[in-house]
Amino acid sequence: MACESCSTGKDGQPKGCKSNGTCGTDSCNKLTVFDWLANMSLPNGEAPFNWVEVRFKNGRKEYYLNSENLTLGIGDVVATQAATGHDIGMVTLTGELVRVQMKRKKISQDVEVLRIYRKASQRDIDIWSDARDKEEPMKVKARQFAIDLKLHMKISDIEYQGDASKATFYYTAEERVDFRELIKVFAREFRTRIEMKQVGFRQEAARLGGIGSCGRELCCSTWLTDFRSVSTSAARYQQLSLNPQKLAGQCGKLKCCLNYELDTYLDALKAFPKTEVKLKTEKGTAVCQKTDIFKGHMWYAYEGEWMNWHKITTEQAQEIIALNKKNEPVGSLEEYAVDLLEDTKVEFENVVGQDSLTRFDQPKKVKRRRTTKNTNTPNDDAKESDVAAKPAVKRPVRKKKPANPNQNPNAKVKQNPNTNSNQNTKPNPNAPTADGEAKPKPSRNSRNRNKRKPQNKQNPQSANQNPNAKPKPNPNARAKPKPRPNPNAKPNPNQKSNPNTDAEK
Numbered sequence: 001m002a003c004e005s006c007s008t009g010k011d012g013q014p015k016g017c018k019s020n021g022t023c024g025t026d027s028c029n030k031l032t033v034f035d036w037l038a039n040m041s042l043p044n045g046e047a048p049f050n051w052v053e054v055r056f057k058n059g060r061k062e063y064y065l066n067s068e069n070l071t072l073g074i075g076d077v078v079a080t081q082a083a084t085g086h087d088i089g090m091v092t093l094t095g096e097l098v099r100v101q102m103k104r105k106k107i108s109q110d111v112e113v114l115r116i117y118r119k120a121s122q123r124d125i126d127i128w129s130d131a132r133d134k135e136e137p138m139k140v141k142a143r144q145f146a147i148d149l150k151l152h153m154k155i156s157d158i159e160y161q162g163d164a165s166k167a168t169f170y171y172t173a174e175e176r177v178d179f180r181e182l183i184k185v186f187a188r189e190f191r192t193r194i195e196m197k198q199v200g201f202r203q204e205a206a207r208l209g210g211i212g213s214c215g216r217e218l219c220c221s222t223w224l225t226d227f228r229s230v231s232t233s234a235a236r237y238q239q240l241s242l243n244p245q246k247l248a249g250q251c252g253k254l255k256c257c258l259n260y261e262l263d264t265y266l267d268a269l270k271a272f273p274k275t276e277v278k279l280k281t282e283k284g285t286a287v288c289q290k291t292d293i294f295k296g297h298m299w300y301a302y303e304g305e306w307m308n309w310h311k312i313t314t315e316q317a318q319e320i321i322a323l324n325k326k327n328e329p330v331g332s333l334e335e336y337a338v339d340l341l342e343d344t345k346v347e348f349e350n351v352v353g354q355d356s357l358t359r360f361d362q363p364k365k366v367k368r369r370r371t372t373k374n375t376n377t378p379n380d381d382a383k384e385s386d387v388a389a390k391p392a393v394k395r396p397v398r399k400k401k402p403a404n405p406n407q408n409p410n411a412k413v414k415q416n417p418n419t420n421s422n423q424n425t426k427p428n429p430n431a432p433t434a435d436g437e438a439k440p441k442p443s444r445n446s447r448n449r450n451k452r453k454p455q456n457k458q459n460p461q462s463a464n465q466n467p468n469a470k471p472k473p474n475p476n477a478r479a480k481p482k483p484r485p486n487p488n489a490k491p492n493p494n495q496k497s498n499p500n501t502d503a504e505k
Contacts, residue, residue, distance in 0.1 A: 035074065037096055051109070052116060053093035053101060054080055057132075057159050058207040059221065061092065063102055064116045077120040079162065084193075088120055088128040088162030105225075124162065131160035135167075138190060142169060145185050153177045156204045166193040172204050202227045205251035212249065219256055230254040234262050237269065239293065268293050272314050279320045283332040286310070300333055312336045 033053075042048065050066045064080050066072065076091045093101065102109070120128075135158045142155045153173040160167050167190065171177075179196055186194045199207070206220035220227065235247055235258060249255045272291060279286040279300055286300035289309055298317050299309045310333040312320075323330050 033093055033097060033101065035093060035095065035097055038074075038094075042096075048094075049096050049099045051098045051102065052078075052091055053098050054078060054089035054116075055092045056087070056089045058157065060159075062089070062114065063098065063107055064114045067115045068118070070116065070119065072116075072119075077125060079117045079120050079124055081114045081117065082161060082163075085161060085163040085165045086117055088124055120162075127164055128160075128162045131162075131164040135160060138167070141189065142186065145189070146182060149182055149185075151177055151179060151182060153179070156199070157207055164192070166195060168195045168197055170197050170199050170204070170207065172199060172201055200227070201251040201253055202256075205249065210250050212255075213246075214257075218250065220251075224256060227256065228259055230256060230258050234258040237262060237265050239291070265293060271296070272298070273317050273321055277321060279317070279330075279333070280324050281320075281330045281332050286333055302333075310334065310337045 050069065052064050052066050052072055053061055054064055055061050062080070070078075072078065072091050072094055074091055074094065078089060078091060079086045080089055081087075139155060139158050142158065146153055146155060152175065153171045155169055155171050157170045158167055159170070167186075169186070171179075183194050183196065202220055205218060206224075209221040210218050212218050230253065232242060232247075232254070234254075235242060238258070238261065240247065240258075247254055247258070272293075275288040275291065277288075284302040284304070286302050288298060289301050289306075290299040291297070296314045297311050298314060299311050300317075301307075301309050312333060316336040320330055320336070
């Protein structure tokens with residue numbers, strides 16, 4: 001599993017640990033093997049195995065014969081034999097573990113023996129690093145050329161040979177592609193020998209690498225070397241939803257990890273009866289709706305009553321099927337049903353010694369509504385003991401003082417006969433009418449509508465105005481003529497005589 005601190009630099013050496021790929025865990029490179037036999041001597045003085053494992057770009061590994069008996073160690077950069085010219089790679093494994101790896105991968109020691117020429121010189125490393133720097137801009141141009149020629153293919157990666165004499169283009173395609181014209185364009189543009197190599201989508205993901213949905217590096221880029229076919233039946237046996245977005249990996253195919261636990265599920269399903277088999281009872285025929293492989297439970301529902309499910313164990317289902325084969329009567333599934341309440345009670349235990357994720361969260365303060373203060377009740381902050389000890393104090397009611405100190409407070413107020421008694425009283429809108437029916441209470445909208453109306457200046461004086469106040473004279477109003485005395489009128493004996501008027505007469 002490659003780490004960021006140990007990423008590969010220009011010269012092919014790890015940057016971070018500076019141990020040339022030979023750190024304690026040997027996890028600087030992909031698909032590496034820890035040499036646990038490096039510090040052990042061979043018995044009887046046998047000569048070490050003279051084959052070496054060499055890694056190239058993106059985890060590609062080859063096995064070469066050390067015919068020159070060079071003293072090589074893990075991390076050494078060597079020049080190896082190629083079809084034309086030579087290639088540059090890094091030694092990843094030596095000794096007896098190379099023999100085990102070759103046996104595991106079924107690589108013969110007699111057919112197509114490739115050799116190691118020498119340890120790479122500084123000139124070889126400079127040419128190799130310059131060729132590696134050209135790969136990324138070449139990949140951008142190569143993809144554009146394929147698009148211009150309307151070829152249904154994708155250039156996934158480019159790898160230069162160590163001596164920069166050949167460039168290998170790795171591509172993926174769903175169908176066969178005629179790229180003869182594309183090779184001519186590449187040769188004319190890049191001025192080197194071109195080799196096209198098609199890889200599968202899984203191999204492309206293994207070469208590029210990445211992070212899976214589990215949060216770890218892809219299995220194909222770290223340890224998985226043989227890619228087995230994965231079918232949708234693996235998801236059906238494990239009762240997974242057939243959602244392609246969740247079941248597909250970065251390569252666009254089904255995830256390889258669907259095959260990891262498939263054998264365990266198949267062994268567990270042997271104890272379950274087939275879901276197509278129906279259970280016949282006196283109440284009706286029951287059909288399987290769901291199975292729980294981990295707990296060994298099955299859910300059945302009667303035909304016509306699909307909403308009511310009955311849970312039974314696999315042993316009870318096998319028993320009912322055996323009775324149906326013997327034509328023996330079976331009452332109903334309720335006799336075999338398992339109590340659902342027992343299974344719904346789930347106890348969560350802290351099995352790994354971890355605290356709750358919300359242990360540092362502060363409790364939220366509940367805001368209390370403010371209530372009107374009562375003079376007879378104590379403050380909210382007072383304790384209950386103080387409330388019980390101190391009784392509520394009643395305040396004496398004060399009498400209103402008369403406006404005139406000489407006036408008797410018990411005397412009744414005389415009403416002015418000139419004033420209207422109804423001026424200071426407001427009419428009751430709910431008072432009954434003459435017919436005896438109560439008037440309806442006006443709505444809020446009507447009240448607001450009445451409030452919005454402008455006041456008329458010619459309205460009579462308000463009820464709150466002083467009745468004894470003299471009205472202000474209007475200069476524009478005409479003066480009323482005085483009444484003339486009637487000489488023929490008879491005097492009224494009951495009328496009091498006015499001395500001022502008599503004097504005038």
